[in-house]
Amino acid sequence: MSDEQIDPPRRRRRATRTRLVLRWSAIIVVIAVLVTGGYVFYNYQRFTSGITHIDAITHSNAPQKDADGTDQNILLVGDDHRPANATADQLAKLGTEDDGGGTNTDTMMVLHVPADGSTATLISFPRDSWVDIPGYGMDKLNAAFTLGSQNGGDAAGAQLLIQTIQNLSGLTIDHFVRVSMLGFYNIVDALGPVQVCLNAAVDDPYSTLNLPAGVSTLNAQQALAFVRQRHGLNNGDLDRQVRQQYFLTVEARQILSAGTLLNPVKLQNVLDAVSSSIETDPGLNLLALAAQLHGLNANNITTATIPISGTPTIEVDGQDLDVVEVDTAAMPGFIAGMIGPPSAYVKAKAAPVGSVTVTVLNGGDTDGAAASATSTLTSLGFATGTPGSADATVTTTIEYPAGLEAQAKALAPFVPGAIVSLSTKVSGVTLILGTDELTVTPPSTASAETGPSGAAAPPASASPAQNFAAGACIN
Incomplete structure (x- = not known):
């Protein structure tokens, strides 16, 4: 079996993982273009008329409370479905054939947009x-869409995928965007040649990518090969996600360049390619999102991959299966560190210590840690709940429900280094101790590690959080 063939969607063996990826980048192109001004607003009706809608967001798969408030999380999905109106010539350009085995969602990323729109964070889910x-x-995560769609079509598939990612990450998914491999091809083709830079030459027969070290200019077919390569990369699929993140920033810079924005014909071609290539939930208002992202540029998009603990081969139904083992204990701290505390927390003034009730839970390795921290908090003037235990976690976290921002902010200076996180799972301010062994520290010795927001750096992820500067080269 060749590396480009695909097993049935529920179980995928080791040698069958090189689907085309990065169709999600289309939505970034949309956002970047929308914020450029009057030309796009004038053509907005034409643009939106070409977008297909899918009922991906429902009350049943959304948390009761949105822990992000006015922040937004958009699930970006790239898959291998073939649009019904695709021609044989178009499909031939993709370099792969449909095996009829169901839709494979090979790229899943959450774009987190804070309320002020000044930055964006892109989190990859292998x-x-x-x-x-x-x-x-x-x-495997990429089985969720297919499993859901078997009984309820694409909408049910999207809903099950969203529910799975929400359960895994703790994030609320506000919107859904899906792009096919043909959509990706058409967008890059309309955008024109894209320049990338590699640290070392590449000659990969599986993806067909053959490039020298240094700067190369790619057409649409080469771009597909660039974002699909995993052979020859030290970390395989995980490094390929870095390729995807890198290509995103390159494409964002190109769409915002004068060569695109000041060329009405080219700009319209890009807009038409995007609108005909994406599916979104009906509630995604691109004009409102564009207004929120008025300050976004390629330099303030941060990318990272969720924390993992290994890439083992396990046996499932008598077959060897390569999987990515998610570090669920590190996930809460990673997510909170990546997206930072909501704007309501940042703006809040700390409440008086005596008005704050804190419950301490032990998710670390030290016996009696919750009781000890509770005693210390009581001596410092806090009201306290009954100490207890929590699921194992790496990072000490202060969790609070919406409306208790001031109370959580009062606690943060007493637990230097802790992550502060808005949560729908707690009813009051809750200190969850982790294996990092942080604990309550009296103010005379407390450090300022948490800063004004109380947020510490996120735990290590599968790929370090980074911004790709213009002209940057990657492996």
Whole structure:
């Protein structure tokens, strides 16, 4: 079996993982273009008329409370579905054939947009992540869409994928965007040649990518090969996600360049390619999103991959299966550190210590840590709840429900280094101790590590958080 063939969607063996990826980048192109001004607003009706809508967001798969408030999380999905109106010539350009085995969601990323729109954070979820899919048990993350769609079509597939990612990450998914491989091709083709830079030459027969070290100019077919390569990369699929993140910033810079924005014909071609290539939930208002992202540029997009603890081969139904083992204990701290505290927390003034009730839970390794921290908090003037235990976690976290920002901010200086996180799972300010062994520190010795927001740096991820500068080269 060749590396480009695909097994049935529920179980994928080791040699069958080189699907085309990065169709999600289309939505970034949309955002970047929308914020440029009057030309796009004038053509907005034409642009939106070409977009297909899918009922991906429902009350059943959304948390009761949105922990992000006015921040937004957009799930960006790239898959291998073939649009019904695709011609044979178009499909031939993709370099792969449909095996009829279901839709494979090979690229899944969450774009986090804070309320002020000044930055954006892109979090990658490896497709081989071994996760609990509600109603189906443990499976690879990219099986969720197919499993859901078997009984309810694409909308049910999207809903199950969203529910799975929400359960895994703790994030609320506000919107859904899906792009096919043909859509990706058409967008890059309309945008024109894209320049990338490699630290070392590449000659990969599986993806067909053959490039020298240094700067290369790619057409649409070469761009597909660039974002699909995993052979020859030290970390395989995980390094390929870095390729995807890198290509995003390159494409964002190109769409914002004068060569695109000041060329009405080219700009319209790009807009038409984007609108005909994406599917979104009906509630995604691109004009409102564009207004929120008025200050965004390629230099303030931060990218990272969720924390993992390994890439083992496990046996499932008598077959060897390569999976990505998610570090669920590190996930809460990673997510909180990546997206930072909501704007309501940043703006809040700390409440008086005596008005704050804190419950301490132990998610670390030290016996009696919750009781000890509770005693210290009581001596410092806090009201306290009954100490208890929590699921194992790496990072000490202060969790609070919406409306208790001031109370959480009062506690943060007493637990230097702790992550502060808005949560729908707690009813009051809750200190969850982790294996990092942070604990309550009296103010006379407390450090200022948490800063004004109380947020510490996130735990290590599968790929370090980074911004790709203009002209940057990658492996």
